Amino acid sequence: MSRTDTASVDPAWLPPEAFRALGGRRTLIRGAGPLVDTVRGEVADACGRFGGRLVEGDEPRDLLLEVVDASDGIDVDDSETESGPEGFTFARDGGTTTVTASDGRGLLYGLFHVVRLGEAAFDGESPRETHRPATALRMLDHWDNVAVHPVMGQVERGYAGGSLFWRDGRARGETERIRAYARLLAACGVNAVCVNNVNVHDVEARLLTDRIGEVAEIAEELRPYGIRTHLSVTFAAPVVLGGLPTADPLDAAVRDWWERAVRGVYGAISDFGGFVVKADSEGRPGPFAYGRSHADGANMLAAALAPYGGVVHWRAFVYDHRQDWRDRTTDRARAAYDHFAPLDGEFAHNAVLQVKHGPMDFQVREPVSPVLGAMPRTRLALEVQATQEYTGQQRHVCWLGPMWSEVLRFRPREEAGASVGETARGGIVAVSNVGDDPFWTGHPLAQANLYAFGRLAWQPDADPLRILDEWIALTFPAAPERLAAGLHRVLDGSWATYEKYTAPLGVGFMVQPGHHYGPGVDGYEYSPWGTYHFADRDGVGVDRSAAGGTGFAAQYAKPWSELYETPGTCPDELLLFFHHVPYGHVLHSGKTVIQHIYDTHFEGVEEVAEALRVWEGLADLVAPARHARVAERFEEQLRSAREWRDQVNSYFLRKSGVQDERGRTVY
Secondary structure, eight states, rough: OOOOOTTTTTOOOOGGGGHHHHTTTTEEEOOSHHHHHHHHHHHHHHHHHHEEEEEOOSOOEEEEEEEEOOOGGGGGGGGGGGTTTTEEEEEETTTTTEEEESSSSHHHHHHHHHHGGGGGGGGGGGEEEEEEOSSSEEEOOOEEEEETTTTTTEEETTSSSSSSSTTTTTTOOOOHHHHHHHHOOOHOOOOOOOOOOOSOOOOHHGTTTTTTHHHHHHHHHHGGTTOOEEEOOTTHHHHHTTOOOOOTOOHHHHHHHHHHHHHHHHHOOOOOEEEEEEOOOOOOOGGGTTTTOOOHHHHHHHHGGGTTTTTTEEEEOOOOTOOTOOOSSSGGGHHHHHHHGGGGGGTTTTTEEEESSSSSSSSSOOOOOOOGGGGGEEEEEEEEEEOOOOTTTTSOOOOOHHHHHHHHHOOOOOTTOOOHHOOOTTTTEEEOOOSSSSSSSSSSHHHHHHHHHHHHHHHHHHHHHHHHHHHHHHTTTTTOHHHHHHHHHHHHHHHHHHHHHHSSGGGOBOOTTTTTOOOOOTTTTTOOOOOOOOOOOOSOOOOOOTTTTTTTGGGSTHHHHHHHSSSTTTTTTGHHOOOOEEOBBBOTTSOBHHHHHHHHHHHHHHHHHHHHHHHHHTTTSHHHHHHHHHHHHHHHHHHHHHHHHHHHHHHHHHHHOOTTTOOOOOO
């Protein structure tokens, strides 16, 4: 693979200045192995910049970074090994800061913890703290195509340039950029990457077999930072690649073919993580073609992966995308539960069901998927979307940390039960928002979403505002209070702002079909995709009650099924997702539905304009290229927000005939 110049690439949350506190100290590193070598290289580079040094033996030291293995005969305190895989302990005593871990990954994460703390890592005394990830798998799925797709391009739903990994049908081979990416991910806690699109086309299918070497070269660059490589595969691979007449998961020849294919993968990538599969979804092949269940399909792949410790992530995004819009009994929101809940307990231990956070498709507001509370005997992974397909496509500021935090804290089975973050035993996954753009994420402030995902995947109950503070402190070292406060003003409420000027009260979509950018209130209303709002002259919303609607509300356990069942108890922000109500229906806020629509759309535009003013006032504190890119995106966001406001408000004025009580201009 070739090298590439990374000097012009934004350092994101790892600028050299973030390492100043570490780099000015005397550091002793104990341990061996590739990841310890990575730690040693990071410390040596920081010391070279800021005057510190690596020490040996009994030399005085400020920082000790040590892999401690209780099984190697060394006399150690049990508390030093309690962190478990990937975890670490942190303490400061007698003028020395000590980080211990039981493996190289833990030591790497401990190093980045010291970087986050900065000077605070070396101040005063600190009792021993244990840090360990809540989930063993924290993965980014790249929807990257090897060959440019005629509709979806190089990166499906990508808004940050081309792919980091692929270009025009082949691997890019830019080793330094891939390794820099792995470094950023390790610094926020991500430990796995799937390198290709879940919609596997003919070219991408070959990555499994004769082109596995290209994947191995990518894995070589991710490995030094503890990132395991995963691959999306097509369920029809035995037919497409192997020339078999069937892909039936119970067919012996099919199972043999997969076993051979997996053996070849691990021959090329010994620490390969596993497969991601989209099957029987939006035209992708799957086990339904052979009268088999999703458990049959997933378990076949799980059996092939099991001898090597691999995992199959089987996506639960299965629904009828050829729905008759006239049929109100069919409800896309029900589909994942109806398909998968009856299969609870039938999936192999290394078959993980990957479930989108909501029942529809990454909308700015939707309820948490009932599947996440319905399958206690199945390993589930939560899937969120960092790429902003429905939240402004990285042309709009929309910080998603608060959204993801709400999902992770939600308790699906009972109010006192386990949260989604606690029950996602199969991992937490995000669709990546990264491309080959110099700022990684297109919009420089969208880096905050990528960072927040990693940190929340590590600690699902973390305060998202504290995570945002971390991101600001790392990305803008020694930022003056005016800059930190300005960034908070721009980012803190940006999710709520985006929700205000787009689809109201949880009804969802209302976007332009296909590319999903900008308002299209009836864009999908008469389509086969199952994404309807049913607005008429009297009211708006989808009746998903058990009493008279599609019954979706009953898929939840109590108290949620009862809460969502009636308009009087349903939370305002989800009202139109669960109920069709008159425009004059009074919300818990005291406003009517129609007045809420008018008010929030005007408010949303005003809030975007104010955020733009705040950003313009930070020009003297932000690097010119970064400031200019964000300002450019804000101008587009303001234009688009106005268009959303005027189209949505005009649509509902014309439907309802009810004027805005404040007399503002509605067309």
